[in-house]
Amino acid sequence: MSNRLKDCFAALEKNNKKALIPYVTAGDSNKSITVPLMHRMVEAGADVIELGIPFSDPMADGPTIQLACERALVHHTSVADVIEMVKAFRQSNTETPIVLMGYLNPVESFGYENFAKAAAEVGIDGLLTVDLPPEESEQMSQVLGKYDIDPIFLLSPTTTEERIKRIANAGSGYLYYVSLKGVTGSSILNVDEVSEKVTAIKSHTHLPVGVGFGIKDADSAAAISEVSDGVIVGSAIVKIIENNPDDTDTILDQIGALLKSMRTAMDA
Amino acid sequence: MSSVMKTDSTNCNSEIKNDITDHDLSGIDLSKVDWSQLPDENGHFGIYGGRFASETLIEAIQELDDAYKLLQNDPSFQAAMDDDLRYYVGRPSPLYHAERWSKELGGAQIYLKREDLNHTGAHKINNTIGQALLAKHMGKPRIIAETGAGQHGVASATIAARLGLECVVYMGEKDVERQKQNVYRMRLLGAEVRPVSSGSKTLKDALNEAMRDWVTNVDNTFYCIGTVAGPHPYPKMVRNFQAIIGREAKQQCLEQTGRLPDALVACVGGGSNAIGLFHEFLPDLDVDIYSVEPAGMGLDTGEHAATLSTAKPGVLHGNRMYLMADDNGQVIEPYSISAGLDYPGVGPEHCLLIDMGRANAVSVTDAESLEGFHDLCRIEGIIPALESAHALAYVKKLAPTMDKDQTIVVNLSGRGDKDLNTVAALEGITI
Numbered sequence A: 001m002s003n004r005l006k007d008c009f010a011a012l013e014k015n016n017k018k019a020l021i022p023y024v025t026a027g028d029s030n031k032s033i034t035v036p037l038m039h040r041m042v043e044a045g046a047d048v049i050e051l052g053i054p055f056s057d058p059m060a061d062g063p064t065i066q067l068a069c070e071r072a073l074v075h076h077t078s079v080a081d082v083i084e085m086v087k088a089f090r091q092s093n094t095e096t097p098i099v100l101m102g103y104l105n106p107v108e109s110f111g112y113e114n115f116a117k118a119a120a121e122v123g124i125d126g127l128l129t130v131d132l133p134p135e136e137s138e139q140m141s142q143v144l145g146k147y148d149i150d151p152i153f154l155l156s157p158t159t160t161e162e163r164i165k166r167i168a169n170a171g172s173g174y175l176y177y178v179s180l181k182g183v184t185g186s187s188i189l190n191v192d193e194v195s196e197k198v199t200a201i202k203s204h205t206h207l208p209v210g211v212g213f214g215i216k217d218a219d220s221a222a223a224i225s226e227v228s229d230g231v232i233v234g235s236a237i238v239k240i241i242e243n244n245p246d247d248t249d250t251i252l253d254q255i256g257a258l259l260k261s262m263r264t265a266m267d268a
Numbered sequence B: 001m002s003s004v005m006k007t008d009s010t011n012c013n014s015e016i017k018n019d020i021t022d023h024d025l026s027g028i029d030l031s032k033v034d035w036s037q038l039p040d041e042n043g044h045f046g047i048y049g050g051r052f053a054s055e056t057l058i059e060a061i062q063e064l065d066d067a068y069k070l071l072q073n074d075p076s077f078q079a080a081m082d083d084d085l086r087y088y089v090g091r092p093s094p095l096y097h098a099e100r101w102s103k104e105l106g107g108a109q110i111y112l113k114r115e116d117l118n119h120t121g122a123h124k125i126n127n128t129i130g131q132a133l134l135a136k137h138m139g140k141p142r143i144i145a146e147t148g149a150g151q152h153g154v155a156s157a158t159i160a161a162r163l164g165l166e167c168v169v170y171m172g173e174k175d176v177e178r179q180k181q182n183v184y185r186m187r188l189l190g191a192e193v194r195p196v197s198s199g200s201k202t203l204k205d206a207l208n209e210a211m212r213d214w215v216t217n218v219d220n221t222f223y224c225i226g227t228v229a230g231p232h233p234y235p236k237m238v239r240n241f242q243a244i245i246g247r248e249a250k251q252q253c254l255e256q257t258g259r260l261p262d263a264l265v266a267c268v269g270g271g272s273n274a275i276g277l278f279h280e281f282l283p284d285l286d287v288d289i290y291s292v293e294p295a296g297m298g299l300d301t302g303e304h305a306a307t308l309s310t311a312k313p314g315v316l317h318g319n320r321m322y323l324m325a326d327d328n329g330q331v332i333e334p335y336s337i338s339a340g341l342d343y344p345g346v347g348p349e350h351c352l353l354i355d356m357g358r359a360n361a362v363s364v365t366d367a368e369s370l371e372g373f374h375d376l377c378r379i380e381g382i383i384p385a386l387e388s389a390h391a392l393a394y395v396k397k398l399a400p401t402m403d404k405d406q407t408i409v410v411n412l413s414g415r416g417d418k419d420l421n422t423v424a425a426l427e428g429i430t431i
């Protein structure tokens, strides 16, 4: 079976391009907006989509994504709903890799085996569980492996060389480098520091390294794409939903425009 | 008499597996458990505990783990702690025979472990002294804490003042409202109290917010967790700091009654006062253990925080534990009249003790806890914290079922001054 994430990063490399990876919380600000939004993001130049599973207690996230989770949970957006959304998306898009991102408890409550099986059936390619470091992930990774779903892990500015090796070994698909100390939505980004760390990470792995946290406009996207394999954009997108709740047209247009500007700047 | 199994190749700890698809422990032979080897080196109490934290926190946690390992057996660190516990906190706290109450209930003799007499009025300070000394040792000038009832916040602010550390306390907006007095105490002590308006606006949200602060300020900040939960090593470290309660109680009970108690009773929020009392007695299998949870308006109303009695395993705040969550794995906002028990999880060691059958999970309602509160005021002249009143309310049920020559040790984890507004309001009185 071919692997969408692997194929995607291989094709990008061949064309000398970097991945644009938007994040959106599923079900924010309602359940019906998510699938059209995913399609719009692809049209605007997204290569991979990170789809957030909402959680009541998103501890590693800042206020923007916390509020997105709260909006999605007003409508009780569940793991089953998120899987359904990907199923609907796949009716007309069988190419763009989809990575689910969230916290362990909703997935554990659904059941590792049930989750992986259902996720594989609808064409989900990876899972990033923020609060499941490699040390605790043995059972999860085993089950994901059985269904060819890539376990995606985070790396942070404080991650030691020793751990980089370990995490690079445990992960597949790509590695997600958190560009700054803090929660999502924080704003001070130091491109030189990111560059140094990404180089260090890449000395231990052949996996692509995506960088997220703090990328909010075309300039920061372009700068980060210079020093990494992919740019992950979360809070800047979610903020647009926060500012225009349930206004589908505005949300789609503004997010589409933001991503298009990033794509253009990254490809220039 | 009790049999104590120490490190021994015949122990059955390997049967306590970390496998979420196969963790039934109902058949375990408790006499073969080596309690001193729990948790394992990765902080696992079977499937519970562990280190379920974001990568952004892992190094900070590891740094803490390393520092604690180093200091745990360092005589000068121990001496500094012992000194503070004795001269600053006022330990040992008395074990008091509540004779009049025992007589009135007509059964077992009731002994109160008087943690309410500690400086700041609760057991929480046993832990904050340990963690603050550790912070100081690690060169962290700033400590942060979460608090529900405000007791852990006050205990953190107190020791921060004493050691000259900056202190920021996160507290749910709802709790800021119902524990005004403690908020003011923290401010007097020089701490900054930051109200938390996200989620259910109570203890769990304060913990989320403290974690966010920690990730952002890892370089200069020490996170002082107030109970036996959180990523490893917190559940073990906080338990070790609180275990002095049980060590003293055991010795005092032997001195006063000539034998071990027949039962231990403590309220369980996150579980620190309870494990503090229980831990020393775990190998003494003749000593029954009761973990008392808040049944709020009643278990069948859904308005409660009785995690061990009703929930199943889940992951929150860095560890696996029994967790109150809905069918989609979203954490439920718990309810209890007592802010300090209003938490949707419970420390991992308690979860294991329940699964193994070493401890019994029981619960009492708001109304029952208020009866316990008033009884102790009127019969013994002691105003207990509403948290502790839950333990007392269970003693009220348990004692009459036991013989007069049996003994119960109950942890009186805190004093009730902070709850006077809450109790008075129920009687239509504004203070």
Ligand SMILES: Cc1ncc(COP(=O)(O)O)c(C=O)c1O
Residues within 6 Å of the ligand: B122, B123, B148, B149, B150, B151, B152, B226, B227, B228, B267, B268, B269, B270, B271, B272, B273, B274, B339, B340, B341, B385, B387, B388, B413, B414, B415
């Ligand atoms: C007096 C008192 N007892 C008990 C508790 C509950 O915490 P734990 O279960 O960790 O002892 C609190 C918490 O604030 C408290 O203030």
